[in-house]
Amino acid sequence: MEVSKNAKKIVILGMILLVLAGIIVVALKGFRVSLLFGKHETIGIKLGVDVDLKQVEEACNETFGKKEFVVKGLEVFGDSAQINVESITEEEKTTLIEKLNEKFGTQKTVEDLNVVSVSNKRIRDVVKPYMVPMGISYVIVFLYMLIRFRKVNAVEQVVSAVWKSALLEAILVSIIAITRIPVNELLISVLILIAAAYVSYRVFLGEGELENKARENE
């Protein structure tokens, strides 16, 4: 019993420390955003021949080394590509065009590269659309819980669901911040669905309690 109590205390302490660490990381370094989410350079090139994006990727690998990049097809004719990379130097531009010419047998020059800086997307812009629907959903669900579990400490159930789902999200967000997992739209929707699924789980537990109470009464 004593051991279990201590273990619980350690787990809670661990969670608090994790959330604190997350807050510090966010305050000092912010979140790490994915390449396409953050500020980056896009390089458009029309090669005028059938472009195999895998070969463009190879050229990028040879040019940018460890730098993160994403290659996309440009337009629908299959003769152009767009390379997204954090930054590009003059030297890299020259190397890239050489590698592309080598792979596709073209005679392109650095001037044919259309390099444009793209500003970042804001995390708050991506989260914002979810805020109102999520808020409305939470209010409806908690009202439902208050009615449904009125015989088994409904208020306690709701308060517990609120703070525990908030804690769960805080822990997940802290892990994302600390481990520097790149944030993108996908990750945000995963977090939102986890919150919704957790509340469902709380309702599932509440249903169990209701069943137990019914059995006791019988």
Next chain:
Amino acid sequence: MEKMLKKMKVGIVILLVVLLSLIAFWGVFQRQNGVWNNFIPDYALGMDVKGARELRYTVDEQEEEKYVYVDENGNVKGEVWEAGSPTTAEHEAEHEAGTAEDEHEVEEDLPYTKETQTIKANSDDKLTKENFEQTKKIIQNRLKKQGISEYHIRIDDVTGKLVVEAKDENGEVQNVQELISNTGKFQMVDYQNGLVLMDNSDIKKASVVTSSDSGYNTYLQIEFNKEGTQKLKDISNKYVETPKEETETQTEETEDTEEETETEKKYVSIVFDDTTMMTTYFGEEMASGMLQIPLGQTQTDYEEHQKEYAAAKVIADVLNCGIMPIRYALESDNFVQAEVWEWAEMFKMVAIVLVVIASIIFIIKFRGKGLLASIVAIGYIALLSLVIRYTNAVITQSSLVAYYVVILLNYAFLKNMLKASNPEKCYEETARKFYLSVIPLAVVAIVFTLSNYFIVSSVGMALFWGLMLNIVYNFVITKTVFEK
């Protein structure tokens, strides 16, 4: 006998599930013009999975020399016009010399000086972070009012460069281009001299109204605020058709002057984004503060009318969202394919791996029943994939996560059913508790589906169809297979 019947029933259901799976994962093919075509429709893919048109805008750097009215504080009060067209100081001087000799026209005294200024499309003092932010908000509002919810917008705080990614379907890109390229500047201008009589600050609301007496007519209806209403009233009394008595004798001498000798008309021009929409004069006093501007022609074809209505709605929405502080020029417009094709493959692979793992666990834990449950679960996935395609639910990266969630929920349902204590009432026992527990997710599904934001509604749709199918499929198929 009863056992035999039950076995047959289960067999038929399993066959049905297998057939469904084949249709969903393989397709139904028919040879048409020598080519095998799949009858089953394709998935509707969102912008982040399919690709998008990428519109790049730069701050418009155009500058032009204009002959303008300037008030005592140095504010430009309008461009000097001559009969509806901008004029220059030189041209005006020549014209004045001519008219002085003829004593042809007497110009009204205006409380402004005239000077030639270099007018930039965006003056330097406008290029601030606040204005870029405001521009972005206005564009977002315009897109929202036009019901365009699937887009991404990025703006550079320093250079003001704007990148908008929009869906390449149903002419949406053209609509987006129009919404961004128009600053929303509205002016009512004195046709005779170019002086601005009314502008955006006088507008309360703009809307589109239609009439269908002898064909469809579309009007842009502008409702003015208190100040604007008074201005419109004064303008409607001033810019009218009046008898032209004083100049009668002079004009009689010139050719082709029969009409001019009778009346003189003072016109106003309605100018939207430096383009004259209409030039007119008033036949009666406009005291209601409402102005209806006819757009396009009388249409007898309803589809053409709808197009005109949509175009008018763009103008109304642009006016309602306020004037954009920055004018943008389109730099490039490309279709950029999504890099997510590899993601889609990864999603598929992960789904297959998860299904295989779940099936193995079911078989190990529940033996024969576990195998049946695995087949039933695959049937659910197959049917879900058909429902998604036939309901045109759009697949986005975010909605794919929601599909995972509903598939996992179905596995949870099956697991609870296999574990149920009473095999005769296993469906009833499981369904009651399970569906009461997923009420929060059902609420999220409905609320999200109703959202104006495409990305949110795609998640809602995925949850909604997943849960609906769960109820129907488990009642029809799972119950038949497992309940004794």
